[in-house]
Amino acid sequence: MADPVDVVLQYVEKNGEFDTLQLSKEINEDHQKIVGAVKSIQSMGDIIKTDQVTNKHWELTEEGKDVAKNGSYEARVFNAIPAGGITQAEIMKSVPNAKVGFSKAMQAGWIVLDKSSEGGPKVQRKVENIDDSVQQCVSQFATMDLSGITDAQKAEYKKRKLVTEVKVVSYRISKGENFTLTISKPEVDLTTKMIQSGSWRTKTFKEYNFEALGVPPQAGHLHPLLKVRAEYRQIFLEMGFTEMPTNRFVESCFWNFDALFQPQQHPARDAHDTFFISEPQKAGGFPMEYLERVKKIHSEGGYGSQGYKMDWKIEEAEKNILRTHTTAISARMLYQLAQEKEFRPVKYFSIDRVFRNENVDDTHLAEFHQIEGVVADYGLTLGDLMGVINEFFKKLGIEKLRFKPAYNPYTEPSMEIFSYHDGLKKWVEIGNSGIFRPEMLIPMGLPKDVSVIAWGLSLERPTMIKYKIDNIRTLMGPRVDLKMVYNNPLCRLDK
Numbered sequence: 173m174a175d176p177v178d179v180v181l182q183y184v185e186k187n188g189e190f191d192t193l194q195l196s197k198e199i200n201e202d203h204q205k206i207v208g209a210v211k212s213i214q215s216m217g218d219i220i221k222t223d224q225v226t227n228k229h230w231e232l233t234e235e236g237k238d239v240a241k242n243g244s245y246e247a248r249v250f251n252a253i254p255a256g257g258i259t260q261a262e263i264m265k266s267v268p269n270a271k272v273g274f275s276k277a278m279q280a281g282w283i284v285l286d287k288s289s290e291g292g293p294k295v296q297r298k299v300e301n302i303d304d305s306v307q308q309c310v311s312q313f314a315t316m317d318l319s320g321i322t323d324a325q326k327a328e329y330k331k332r333k334l335v336t337e338v339k340v341v342s343y344r345i346s347k348g349e350n351f352t353l354t355i356s357k358p359e360v361d362l363t364t365k366m367i368q369s370g371s372w373r374t375k376t377f378k379e380y381n382f383e384a385l386g387v388p389p390q391a392g393h394l395h396p397l398l399k400v401r402a403e404y405r406q407i408f409l410e411m412g413f414t415e416m417p418t419n420r421f422v423e424s425c426f427w428n429f430d431a432l433f434q435p436q437q438h439p440a441r442d443a444h445d446t447f448f449i450s451e452p453q454k455a456g457g458f459p460m461e462y463l464e465r466v467k468k469i470h471s472e473g474g475y476g477s478q479g480y481k482m483d484w485k486i487e488e489a490e491k492n493i494l495r496t497h498t499t500a501i502s503a504r505m506l507y508q509l510a511q512e513k514e515f516r517p518v519k520y521f522s523i524d525r526v527f528r529n530e531n532v533d534d535t536h537l538a539e540f541h542q543i544e545g546v547v548a549d550y551g552l553t554l555g556d557l558m559g560v561i562n563e564f565f566k567k568l569g570i571e572k573l574r575f576k577p578a579y580n581p582y583t584e585p586s587m588e589i590f591s592y593h594d595g596l597k598k599w600v601e602i603g604n605s606g607i608f609r610p611e612m613l614i615p616m617g618l619p620k621d622v623s624v625i626a627w628g629l630s631l632e633r634p635t636m637i638k639y640k641i642d643n644i645r646t647l648m649g650p651r652v653d654l655k656m657v658y659n660n661p662l663c664r665l666d667k
């Protein structure tokens with residue numbers, strides 16, 4: 173088409189007043205293009221007057237079009253019934269959306285299910301003729317003349333997704349004070365040429381539009397997991413915790429299992445549950461005196477413990493794996509703490525990735541993130557553990573907690589943490605916790621009257637709940653849609 177700005181001006185000159193939708197129809201041009209022209213004329217002063225109008229009208233959906241053409245599903249069910257009746261299974265096969273059609277036809281009293289007929293129940297016609305008022309009504313929606321159609325019918329067909337109500341914003345245009353047919357488009361850029369030739373002196377320039385939205389900056393966007401991680405980190409920091417350095421995915425069995433008093437025959441150390449590294453296969457650089465004490469507690473016991481009374485082999489401890497929990501880092505940190513001249517109480521946390529050789533499904537991946545909190549101090553008790561955990565979850569807005577006795581090789585007692593999920597209306601497991609065993613702490617060199625309480629949970633579970641994601645593969649892995657990352661809002665865990 174000619175310049176849409178000219179088209180609009182000519183049209184208003186000819187017609188005096190008009191609606192942009194009317195023009196769009198008449199010259200068969202995209203309405204948005206005309207609206208664009210109107211807005212650009214608007215920006216040049218009072219050339220035209222504009223009034224925004226909101227129009228609503230009904231349109232048939234694809235399904236609605238099908239019903240208008242071929243009849244309602246209930247009529248199609250009715251029509252598909254031969255003189256002798258038909259089984260329900262056959263009806264279901266022969267008509268699209270037969271389930272809906274069947275129940276509507278039953279409701280209308282058009283058909284019956286005759287249980288007494290030979291060879292099993294059959295669907296029979298109950299009346300001779302039907303009047304397919306749905307088809308008639310829906311067809312009427314296409315004509316834009318809705319006389320005789322009640323609001324209840326409109327609501328019903330909308331609910332059945334046969335029709336939709338569409339809103340279109342258009343503009344009524346009339347001449348303004350400074351109406352003219354010949355507007356010269358103002359310049360948008362001051363160029364070198366204009367300066368050199370001096371032509372800028374006589375040109376008009378477009379005014380700055382300070383209301384215009386800027387171009388969204390091409391900045392990075394945090395993934396939902398990272399947003400939720402930032403919130404958890406904030407909570408730990410508020411509670412005076414220090415972050416542990418978790419920058420290693422490859423860990424030795426020694427720190428991942430042995431230091432945590434996990435027996436060498438434990439099933440978690442199996443290739444079914446753990447990823448073993450082939451290159452390099454072995455780790456080294458262990459603090460040997462400590463390693464000897466770990467060996468001793470496993471094989472012979474000590475400090476009142478019987479140990480496992482089994483051979484402890486360094487070959488097992490040397491194996492490199494992908495860490496199965498961040499508790500390996502807690503072990504390293506506690507060992508380091510024990511090497512300091514004098515014991516000082518600490519509160520540590522970490523949030524990072526761990527790996528388990530699991531079958532992948534909607535809620536499990538072979539890697540996920542663990543959130544872990546550890547407190548070491550003199551004389552901590554189970555009451556302290558429950559207290560910190562309550563405090564921690566309170567900051568997340570979770571107040572209904574229950575603890576259930578559990579088993580971990582490295583904690584005694586151990587407790588699973590459950591919280592009442594208001595949406596699911598049941599208690600769901602949200603974490604695991606315990607008091608680290610003396611068999612783990614004393615070989616490290618920590619004083620005997622120091623106890624260490626700890627708890628762990630996954631980052632994925634609260635993130636999925638927060639962002640209403642029900643398949644973990646939407647959140648992690650090759651199927652992640654970057655739009656999901658761009659568009660998801662920042663989070664507040666307690667909201």
Ligand SMILES: N[C@@H](Cc1ccccc1)C(=O)O
Nearest residue numbers: 497499604605606626627628
């Ligand atoms: N490491 C445990 C979590 C945990 C951490 C600290 C104490 C007790 C349990 C797990 O993987 O589930």
